[in-house]
Amino acid sequence: MSIAQFLTIFISAVFIYNVILSRFLGLCSFVAISKETRPALAMSLAVMFVTTMSSIITWFIYRFLLIPFNITYLRTISFILVIATFVQFVEMVIKKISPPLYRFFGIYLPLITVNCAVFGVAVLNIDMFFINGKAIRGSFYYSVFQGLCVGLGYTLAMLLMSGIRERLDFCNVPKAVKDFPLAFIIASIMSLSFLGFNGFRF
Amino acid sequence: MDILIPILTLGSLGLIFGIGLAVASKKLSVEVDPRLEAIHGLLPGANCGACGGAGCFGFAESLLSGKASIDACRVAEEKTKEQIAKLLGKKLEKKIKRTAVLRCNGGSKAKDKFIYQGIKDCVDANLVLGGQKECSFGCVGFGTCVAVCPFGAIKMSEEGLPIVDKNKCRACNKCVLVCPKKLFSLVSVTHNVYVACSSHDLGKDTKAVCPVGCIACKLCEKACKFDAIHVIDGSTVSLDLARDPEQVKRAEGLTINPEQSRRVDNLAIIDYNKCTSCGECVAVCPMKTIISRPGLVNKTGS
Numbered sequence: 001m002s003i004a005q006f007l008t009i010f011i012s013a014v015f016i017y018n019v020i021l022s023r024f025l026g027l028c029s030f031v032a033i034s035k036e037t038r039p040a041l042a043m044s045l046a047v048m049f050v051t052t053m054s055s056i057i058t059w060f061i062y063r064f065l066l067i068p069f070n071i072t073y074l075r076t077i078s079f080i081l082v083i084a085t086f087v088q089f090v091e092m093v094i095k096k097i098s099p100p101l102y103r104f105f106g107i108y109l110p111l112i113t114v115n116c117a118v119f120g121v122a123v124l125n126i127d128m129f130f131i132n133g134k135a136i137r138g139s140f141y142y143s144v145f146q147g148l149c150v151g152l153g154y155t156l157a158m159l160l161m162s163g164i165r166e167r168l169d170f171c172n173v174p175k176a177v178k179d180f181p182l183a184f185i186i187a188s189i190m191s192l193s194f195l196g197f198n199g200f201r202f
Numbered sequence: 203m204d205i206l207i208p209i210l211t212l213g214s215l216g217l218i219f220g221i222g223l224a225v226a227s228k229k230l231s232v233e234v235d236p237r238l239e240a241i242h243g244l245l246p247g248a249n250c251g252a253c254g255g256a257g258c259f260g261f262a263e264s265l266l267s268g269k270a271s272i273d274a275c276r277v278a279e280e281k282t283k284e285q286i287a288k289l290l291g292k293k294l295e296k297k298i299k300r301t302a303v304l305r306c307n308g309g310s311k312a313k314d315k316f317i318y319q320g321i322k323d324c325v326d327a328n329l330v331l332g333g334q335k336e337c338s339f340g341c342v343g344f345g346t347c348v349a350v351c352p353f354g355a356i357k358m359s360e361e362g363l364p365i366v367d368k369n370k371c372r373a374c375n376k377c378v379l380v381c382p383k384k385l386f387s388l389v390s391v392t393h394n395v396y397v398a399c400s401s402h403d404l405g406k407d408t409k410a411v412c413p414v415g416c417i418a419c420k421l422c423e424k425a426c427k428f429d430a431i432h433v434i435d436g437s438t439v440s441l442d443l444a445r446d447p448e449q450v451k452r453a454e455g456l457t458i459n460p461e462q463s464r465r466v467d468n469l470a471i472i473d474y475n476k477c478t479s480c481g482e483c484v485a486v487c488p489m490k491t492i493i494s495r496p497g498l499v500n501k502t503g504s
Contacts (some may be wrong), residue, residue, distance in 0.1 A: 065215070071208045078215060085219040089226055096230040 005138075006145055020157040021187075021194040026117030030157060033108060040041050041155070042163035043108050048151025050090065050112050051121045052094055053085045055147025058122040059140055060110035079122045087113040115145045121150045160190060237289050238266055243270040244286050246277045250352045252374040265290060277372045288416060301371040302356075307398035307491060308340040309363035310411040320494075328382035336411035339401040341385055347377035377437065383486050389464075394495040397431075397470045416481070416491045418468045422483035430476035431483050431492075434467050 017023055020030050033043045055181070058079050066072045092111050095102045102109075112118060127147055129139035136142075164186055173182060206256065245258040253274040255261030264270040265286070272278075272286050287293060318327055318334035324346040327333045333342035343362035355370035356377060364377075366393060378386040383401055397416060401408045405417030418433045470483075486494045 010340060061215075069207050070212055071211060074208055074212060078212060081212075081215060081219060085223060088223055092223075092226050092230040095232055099232070 004174070005142070009146050009151050010152075013146055014153040014156060015194070015197045018153045018157055018197075019120065019150045019193050020154060021191045022197075023120065024191075026115050026154060027187075029108065029111060029115060030161065031180065031187065034158055034161040034183070035165055037127040037159065037162045037166060039108075041156040042167050044155035044158045045113065046109060047112060047117065048148065050083070050087060050115075050149040051118050051151040051154075052080075052144060054086055054092075054118055054122055055125055055143045057082050057086060059125060059143045062130070063135055063140075067130075075123070075126060076119075079119060083122070084113045093201055095177055098140065117150065117154060119149050124150075148155060157190070161186065235473060237268060238262055240289055241265055241286055244278075244282050244289075246282075247274065248277050248352050248374075248377065250277060250374050252276045252376065255444050262400045296391040298392060300373040300390045302366045302373065302386045303389050303396050303495065304341065304364055304366065304385050305387060305396065305398060305400045306339070306341040306363065306383070306385045307360070307414045307493065308335065308337055308412045309343060309361035311361065311414055312340050322470075325382045326378070333383075337401055337403070337408070337415065339383060339399075339403070340412065340415075341383060344356065346380055346382075346384065350376045350380045352376065365444040389474065393472075393474050393477055393479055395472065395477060395481060395484060396493060396495065397472060397491060398493045399469065399491045402468050408468075414489055414491055416469050417489055420470075421486045421488060422470050422492060425482045426485040427480070427482065428476045428478055429469055430474075430478070431472045433470050 013019070019025050020027065029043060029047075034040050061078055061082055062072070064076055066078065087109065091102075094109070125139075125143040127135055128146070129142050143187060161183070165183060168182060168186075177185070223414065233487075242259055242262040245262060247258050249257040251257065253261045253270065253276070255264055255270060257275075261270060261275065265272060272283050272290070272292070275283065278286070285431045314334050315336045316331075316334055318330065320326060320330060322344050324333070324344045326382040327342045327344055330498055332338045333340075335342060339344065341363055343358070344360045345356075345364060347364050348358055352374060353370050353372055355367045355372070356364045357367070359365050366377075373388045375388065378384075383400065386411045389396060399414070399416040401409075401412070401415045402500075403411075408415035409417050420433045422431045423433055470481075479494070484494045
């Protein structure tokens with residue numbers, strides 16, 4: 001456990017293996033909510049929160065439930081269960097504490113339940129920080145940090161995309177590619193440019 | 203035996219989460235007034251914002267809290283308004299339905315002063331020397347009102363003028379606000395005679411640019427038996443609406459929006475407090491400027 005490792009996790013999660021632009025996870029919300037910056041930022045913050053928290057919970061589930069009983073093959077279903085429950089809980093809390101925020105998130109909060117990025121982080125943590133069914137030293141901290149960093153990577157991609165699309169609103173584009181087709185083209189170009197980070201080696 | 207462990211583990215996980223969520227939903231439940239949903243369901247759902255609320259849901263909330271009156275909704279049918287008023291335990295004041303009328307009859311009949319090749323939008327066209335029409339008061343004819351109408355009640359005619367379908371029009375005021383020439387006004391459906399011109403130019407100037415503009419000849423004024431139509435003389439006369447509440451009242455009678463137009467000169471203006479829609483002025487108008495709205499002659503006073 002050292003600073004260098006945290007830095008590696010940060011750079012690889014945010015830039016090199018950006019959850020959206022390199023791993024292609026969570027694309028539905030990436031395309032759907034990136035029209036304006038404010039909702040995009042709100043969605044990103046929600047995702048960041050959920051990835052971090054679900055990293056914590058799934059680590060405990062895996063370490064203290066699935067490994068001891070030797071039922072690691074159940075990780076998919078149990079992780080989904082955990083994430084769904086957790087998001088439901090968060091939804092209730094937000095509804096209680098801040099109704100305007102709740103209405104602002106609208107459909108997107110429940111959508112995080114089935115956001116593959118969230119599940120992807122959980123599985124990624126298990127793949128990276130458990131070797132031969134054993135947690136490596138500091139794996140819990142790595143997991144939490146990776147959850148946070150993947151959320152940051154998601155935020156980065158969302159903000160870039162929404163910034164571009166906001167400006168595109170003022171451009172004269174052919175009718176045929178307006179909105180979603182153009183969003184896909186931009187997403188692919190952004191993805192190509194993020195490919196450039198692959199050259200980083202530590 | 204091996205199958206039991208995963209079943210038990212997952213089963214208990216699910217049970218714990220389920221109970222947890224059940225407890226949480228009880229503890230964190232938010233009391234929602236059932237009337238809120240009912241009212242929101244009854245409202246038209248156009249989210250036009252004409253009531254001043256943030257969409258229909260916001261309006262429903264302010265209705266419940268007593269901040270708004272159901273009258274503020276310009277869109278809902280009378281029947282639904284009554285239902286909502288019943289839900290709220292209030293009485294509804296009857297109002298006569300109004301529709302938008304366009305106070306211009308120029309369109310392609312009015313001369314152009316230059317060829318406009320910019321953005322096809324009235325507001326934008328109006329920025330260029332007040333539009334391409336020779337008449338600075340007339341309709342520019344790019345149909346911004348058509349685009350803004352949430353109910354599809356306005357269509358462009360072949361003459362390049364918007365036509366309001368009085369059955370579809372819900373008097374939401376959007377076209378009134380968007381028109382850069384301020385040509386629309388809301389007139390109650392019981393009044394079907396209106397002056398289809400907004401030009402305050404002198405008669406001869408109007409006649410030079412538009413074959414159907416009001417030339418302020420006063421024939422209508424003489425023909426009217428009810429003292430309901432007037433042409434106010436002078437080039438600088440204007441109602442000083444800002445200071446005089448009496449005149450504001452009068453302007454409302456003339457269906458002039460106090461915020462929109464202050465000039466009243468050189469144009470026949472009907473006082474709807476007195477007008478009986480008899481049609482004398484329509485017959486006598488030499489320019490065919492005064493129009494009787496088609497389909498509205500049989501008075502539907504509801």
